[in-house]
Amino acid sequence: MTDALFPPARREIAPGAVHVPGWLDPAAQRRLVAACRAWARGPVPIRHTRLPRGGVMSVQTVCLGWHWSPYRYTRSAVDAGGGRVAELPEWLAELGRRAVAEAYGDPAAGAAYAPDTALVNFYDGAARMGMHQDKDERSAAPVVSLSLGDTCVFRFGNTETRTRPYTDLELASGDLFVFGGPSRYAYHAVPKTLPGTADPALGLTGRLNITLRETGLPADRAGCPPSSRR
Ligand SMILES: O=C(O)CCC(=O)C(=O)O
Numbered sequence: 001m002t003d004a005l006f007p008p009a010r011r012e013i014a015p016g017a018v019h020v021p022g023w024l025d026p027a028a029q030r031r032l033v034a035a036c037r038a039w040a041r042g043p044v045p046i047r048h049t050r051l052p053r054g055g056v057m058s059v060q061t062v063c064l065g066w067h068w069s070p071y072r073y074t075r076s077a078v079d080a081g082g083g084r085v086a087e088l089p090e091w092l093a094e095l096g097r098r099a100v101a102e103a104y105g106d107p108a109a110g111a112a113y114a115p116d117t118a119l120v121n122f123y124d125g126a127a128r129m130g131m132h133q134d135k136d137e138r139s140a141a142p143v144v145s146l147s148l149g150d151t152c153v154f155r156f157g158n159t160e161t162r163t164r165p166y167t168d169l170e171l172a173s174g175d176l177f178v179f180g181g182p183s184r185y186a187y188h189a190v191p192k193t194l195p196g197t198a199d200p201a202l203g204l205t206g207r208l209n210i211t212l213r214e215t216g217l218p219a220d221r222a223g224c225p226p227s228s229r230r
């Protein structure tokens, strides 16, 4: 939270990685929280993703457009009941285009952005996410991240190692973070959230994060019988 009259301006954390505090106003945040609640109910319910070595992620995730499970995208929820994931709504893709344009100060970069999947992560007070790269996409287009609810510590590192150098910053409700270009494959993590920091008026206990991505997978599956859908 900031006491300033205006939120701080956007800040480049690393080349291609931009933090825009307070990008979403409270009404937009409330609409997104309501949308996340609906997506969490189904058609594929939100769940803790199981990792191949037997671990379970502490965050809960629901996907739109394409379903992510370690370490690929499929149209159906292969590890969560097999249902077809909900569509990525056009308004959310449009929000992603505005986000890229805003973060980079580049309307053309925004217009060219065509996200086809969103991962919605829910963090309770104990959830975290370890250092990882987002590298299951075949497109090098930027990742757009929107934060709602409790503030978190976001660790943004380098493309070579999971270790230092990295920058720790706080992502608060309404913040935008975009990473693309030379930072697209940087390691990043959420070491902790700060429970109780969300504005009670948002009506959310915990933290939600929405990441928009381009999978680079073929969009048109017309004529593809359900049995051959993955
Ligand atoms: O929760 C966040 O801010 C980051 C989420 C993330 O890195 C991911 O979903 O790959």
Ligand SMILES: [Fe+2]
Binding pocket: 132, 133, 134, 188
């Ligand atoms: Fe990530």
